[in-house]
Amino acid sequence: MSSVIVDGIDFVLDLARGNKSRVGSVDRSAMSSSIMLCYLGFLMFWCFVWALRTNRHFSSVATIGAVLQCLGLTVMSIKVQGQKSVKGLSSQMLVMMFMMLCMRLTCTCVANGYIPVDKSGDKMYQLMDIGSLVNVVHLLYCVHKTYVHSYQEEHDSLPIIPMIPPCIVLACFIHGWFNKSFFFDSLWAASLNVETLTLLPQLWMMANIEGKVRGMTTHFVGFWIASRVCYFTFWRYAHEELKKKDDEDDPNISGKYIMVAYVVQLVLCGDLAHYYLEAWMGGYDGSTKTKGRSELEL
Secondary structure (H helix, E strand, O other): OHHHHHHHHHHHHHHHHOOOOOOOOOOHHHHHHHHHHHHHHHHHHHHHHHHHOOOOOOOHHHHHHHHHHHHHHHHHHHHHHHHOOOOOOOHHHHHHHHHHHHHHHHHHHHOOOOOOOOHHHOOHHHHHHHHHHHHHHHHHHHHHHHOHHHOOOOOOOOOOHHHHHHHHHHHHHOOOOOOOOHHHHHHHHHHHHHHHHOOHHHHHHHHHOOOOOOOOOHHHHHHHHHHHHHHHHHHHHHHHHHOOOOOOOOOOHHHHHHHHHHHHHHHHHHHHHHHHHHHHHHOOOHHHHHHHHHHHHO
């Protein structure tokens, strides 16, 4: 255990000092150790949050989703730095994540309408989204600066600019009222709309490169799917609170819209998992065995 910790610390310190070249061999042992340290750190953080900040309240499921999202992005950052490659990773997806997180943090740091009602919604939930944002900025820097030589720009061709205005306009017409502010309620709804479309550029890129998945770590895919399941579970119950209590005939359009958005996200997650399943199955097929396994290791 001590050697794992030492290797992990050395790996992180080398990255921080800039001792790792942009190309070269990969120290898989040190990288694996650093990932284990990452898991340990997040586990200790969640134990602290669960014991002292959640009050064992159901709303902490949303905080779990934020923790899993941040953990997945952190592991992907470590993998990109360790592998010295962003091959197969969509910059367009990262840009959409950046916009979504900026919109959401603007709401959750100023207003308290869409955060967990337990103590984990006070700073802990926002801290995880800030951690996710930092990782996204780091990955964008790797894509366009540090490891730009490995970025497959020709395959990352899905235009995202036409997607953003409809997300914002739709949010102005369909949004909740938890923040009791047209601006902040609409902004949160816009972040939800952008979040729903976030995986499309990555799926488009995977289709263009014939389903190869090297740019997305298995860890990230698993944690991203788990985080969407947590958010879906949270809103499965919370969306009912958007129904007007003084109107029994209220159709609760905004609440149902949130549920539809997360169902769509789960469907897209299923498509992403399908690519990984195909790569895994292909990894056992004779001549493609090494190829399939190597693409799943990143």
